[in-house]
Amino acid sequence: MLKVGLTGGIGCGKSTVAGIFADLNTPVLDADQIAHRLVEKGQPALAQIQQEFGTAILNPDGSLNRQNLREKVFSDLKQKQKLESILHPLIYKTIQAELEQLVAPYCIISIPLLFETGMTHLVDRILVIDCPVETQIERVQIRDNLTIERIQSIIDNQVSRAYRKAKADDLIDNSTADYRLAEQVKKLHNLYLSLSACRD
Ligand SMILES: Nc1ncnc2c1ncn2[C@@H]1O[C@H](COP(=O)(O)OP(=O)(O)OP(=O)(O)O)[C@@H](O)[C@H]1O
Ligand SMILES: [Mg+2]
Numbered sequence: 001m002l003k004v005g006l007t008g009g010i011g012c013g014k015s016t017v018a019g020i021f022a023d024l025n026t027p028v029l030d031a032d033q034i035a036h037r038l039v040e041k042g043q044p045a046l047a048q049i050q051q052e053f054g055t056a057i058l059n060p061d062g063s064l065n066r067q068n069l070r071e072k073v074f075s076d077l078k079q080k081q082k083l084e085s086i087l088h089p090l091i092y093k094t095i096q097a098e099l100e101q102l103v104a105p106y107c108i109i110s111i112p113l114l115f116e117t118g119m120t121h122l123v124d125r126i127l128v129i130d131c132p133v134e135t136q137i138e139r140v141q142i143r144d145n146l147t148i149e150r151i152q153s154i155i156d157n158q159v160s161r162a163y164r165k166a167k168a169d170d171l172i173d174n175s176t177a178d179y180r181l182a183e184q185v186k187k188l189h190n191l192y193l194s195l196s197a198c199r200d
Helices: 014-023 031-038 044-053 066-074 077-101 133-144 148-156 161-167 181-199
Strands: 002-007 028-030 106-110 125-130 170-173
Touching: 002 014, 002 181, 014 028, 014 106, 014 181, 028 031, 028 077, 031 077, 031 106, 044 066, 044 077, 066 077, 077 106, 106 181, 125 161, 125 181, 133 148, 170 181
Parallel strands: 002 106, 002 125, 028 106, 125 170
Antiparallel strands: none
8 A cells, every 4th residue: 555644834734635635535544633542531641641741731530631731842842852752652653553454545644743753664655735834824823823923933843844845755735725725636646546556
């Protein structure tokens, strides 16, 4: 099975594009969703997080206070690395396990921090969703109601737009609302089907 890693900066449109692939019946694994599931109540990773960050990181009902954790790791690199050292290996293992269950010509693995986490060797091909930084900021501001400074800081902690573009095998330009995402996705869908046929 051809494994396509889908990545891009915050707010570039990864989830939007992954949804279009899913509409074409392509299996989509999503590192963000996996991370979310890994820290649900009762999951071992949540117990590890509690151990590292203290019980104050939990809501009264024992679930993770995500906002609280986000704030804790946002301005503290050591805390951030601690959290990542718990989650990233588990995300990696979960993706591998889910891949083994899949039967399809190709699949999409959405990994927002594909380069930053060194997970590139999980995939055969890299698809980058691209738009200008100003557009990222505008879209995230509307979606998440964060300050420009906060969004800029998240962007500064990710690899640069130029780096991503240089590493891309394929690129979807999501610069403007009328860039015909579905059309771009359909073209890549056909390309991935033909590439996977060549591998058989
Ligand atoms: N072409 C577009 N035109 C207008 N708005 C868009 C377009 N593409 C995506 N958006 C909007 O921009 C926001 C960010 O898109 P999306 O959530 O798909 O990005 P993402 O890359 O998954 O972000 P994150 O890194 O935070 O997961 C969403 O509110 C989405 O609806
Ligand atoms: Mg997303």
